[in-house]
Amino acid sequence: MQHWKDFLKDEAGMQALGAALARVLAPGLAIHLHGDLGAGKTFLTRAMLHAAGYQGRVKSPTYTLVEPYVVTLDGRPVEFMHFDLYRMGSADEFIEAGFRDHFGAGKVCVVEWPEQAAGLIPPADIDVFLTAERQGRGVELRASTALGVSCLEKLHLSPNL
Ligand code: ADP
Ligand code: MG
Secondary structure, eight states, rough: OEEEEEEESSHHHHHHHHHHHTTTTOTEEEEEOOOOOOSSSSHHHHHHHHHHHOSOOOOOOOSHHHEEEEETTTEEHHHHEEEEEEEEEOHHHHHHHHHHGGSSSSSSEESSOOOOOOHHSSSSSSSEEEETTTTTTEEEEEOOOHHHHHHHHHHOOOOOO
C-alpha cells in the first residue's frame, strides 16, 4: 500500500493512528509530518512514542529543533529523533548542528515542518498530511520509498480508525 486516506473524528482516532504507526516503525525510517499549526503533528508523534513504549514526557521541540528518544523495536534500542523545524534558521546552522547526520543513520526521524530543510534532508519514506476538517482531522499517508511501502503494508489500517 502506497497511499491511505481517512478522516479521524477525534483525538482517540489520532492516538490509534500513532499506535498503528508505532507498530511498523523500522530503523532508518523517516516520516515527514505536514500540516498547519495545530493540525496534530506533535500529538501524532507523542502517540507514536508512547505506543512504542516511551513513558516520559514528550515535549514539542519548538526551540531545540530536535528532541532525541530511544524506543525498542524488535527487542533492540533504536534512536527516535523528533524534529520541529518551524523555527529553523539558516542551512549552515542546521548543518553545523550536525542535524543532517541523524538521517539515514539507522534512526527513526519524525520531522515537523520538513519544508524548512528542503534540499538538506533526504526525502521521506512516508509523508503524513494532516488537515483540520470539521471537528476532526483529515489524514493522508503516502509512501515514497521501498522502506515506506513495506511499513505501510504492515499497517493493516482499517478504513475507519
Ligand atoms: P501541531 O504540532 O501540528 O502544530 P499539535 O499536535 O500541537 O499540532 O496540536 C494538535 C491539537 O489537535 C491537539 O490539541 C490535539 O488535541 C488536537 N487533535 C489531534 N488529533 C485530533 C483529531 N483527530 N480530532 C480533533 N482534535 C485533534
Ligand atoms: Mg508541533
